[in-house]
Amino acid sequence: MTVRVLVVGIGSGDPAHLTGExxxxxxxxxxxxxxxxxxxxRDLxxxxxxxxxAVVTHDRYRFVEVPDPERGPDAQRGSAGYAAAVRDWHAERARRHADAIxxxxxxxxxxxxxxxxDPSLYDSTLRVVETITEQLAASGVEVEVTVVPGISSVTLLAARHRTALNRVGQPVHLTTGRRLVEEYDPALGDVVVMLDGDLACAGLVEAHPDLQIFWGAQLGLPDEAxxxxxxxxxxxxxxxxxxxxxxxxxxxMDTYLLRPG
Structure with missing residues (x-):
């Protein structure tokens, strides 16, 4: 038995942001x-x-919802506990999706x-699909995987604020809210922060009062902020x-760019 898996970046969910591929x-x-x-x-x-x-031209497809495993209290975990919890979560998610396939x-x-x-940027799908492939192979199912890139929230953020992500000849650093305060240094250049449910940037105000921020939420959707x-x-x-x-x-869903003043 052979199954094809397509991992498709859909940008913000706006059909206008889909590539032809x-x-x-x-x-x-x-x-x-x-x-x-x-x-x-539910509305996701x-x-x-x-x-x-809006874009599929036939009615032969269908949606199957797979119950997502509980993630747990990430904010209460240290780095080692967080990494272990994510591994367990990915493994259980992969098992459920393999069963559904x-x-x-x-x-x-x-x-x-x-x-x-975009599937390449702070998204777990490719890691989960890799585990799904291993689990299905063990039961005799061959899997062919194709990845299609999409417009990321980082790209949309820069476009909406009409700015580049980097200044001339300077680096760009991508990180998460979980890591931001402990690793921030102006020498990093412009810093893009994702997966920050608590606005960790507030912890930088006292030490770096002149930081500039370019923030966006629900980028590409009607309620964009x-x-x-x-x-x-x-x-x-x-x-x-x-x-x-x-x-x-x-x-x-929000992200932001921090730029030294």
Whole structure:
């Protein structure tokens, strides 16, 4: 038995942000597997369905929701505990998706994973698919994997603020909110921060009062929110905008660029 797996970067979920390669890939899929993360993110599933309805030219595809395992209290874990918890989470997610592929996809079928932004940047899908491939191979299922890039939130952030990610001849550093405060140094150059649910940048205000921030949430969606300015001045506005988006949607996806003043 052979199954094709397409991992497709879908940007913000706006059909206008899909590449031609992504549109062709979506039209080749028989079964889209999506993680069911319960009611808090129900409209993320709806957005994926609406995207496919807008660009897929046939009605032979279907969506299968796979219950996502509980992640646990990451904020309460140290680095070693966090890494172990993520490994366990990925392994369980892979097991559930492998079971779904066995149950829902026939020989020579094509499975699609829709990835927000780009699959290469702070997204677990490729690691999970690698484990899925290993698990299916152990049961005699051959898997062919193709990855299609997408427009990342980082690219959209720079475009919306009409700025480059780096200054002339200077580096760009990409990190997460979890790591930001302990590793920040102006010598890093411009710093892009992702996966920051607590606005860790607030911890830099006292030591680096002239930092500039370019922040964006729900980039590419109708409720997109943008704030830019001196971090010490605009942090309250960012918190307010972030809270408003979460209250309206039940979830928020944001990222930001920090630039030494």
């Amino acid at each position: 992504a549109v062709a890939a979506l039209n080749a899929v028989d079964v889209f597997l999506v993680a069911d993360k319960r009611e808090a993110t 599933v709806t957005l994926r369905a609406e995207l496919c309805a 066995r149950a829902e996809v026939g020989d020579d079928g094509t499975v699609g994973f829709l990835v927000w932004g 943008l704030v830019a300015g001196r971090l010490a001045d605009v942090l309250p506005a960012i918190r307010d905008r972030r809270a408003a988006v979460r209250a309206a949607r039940g979830w928020v």
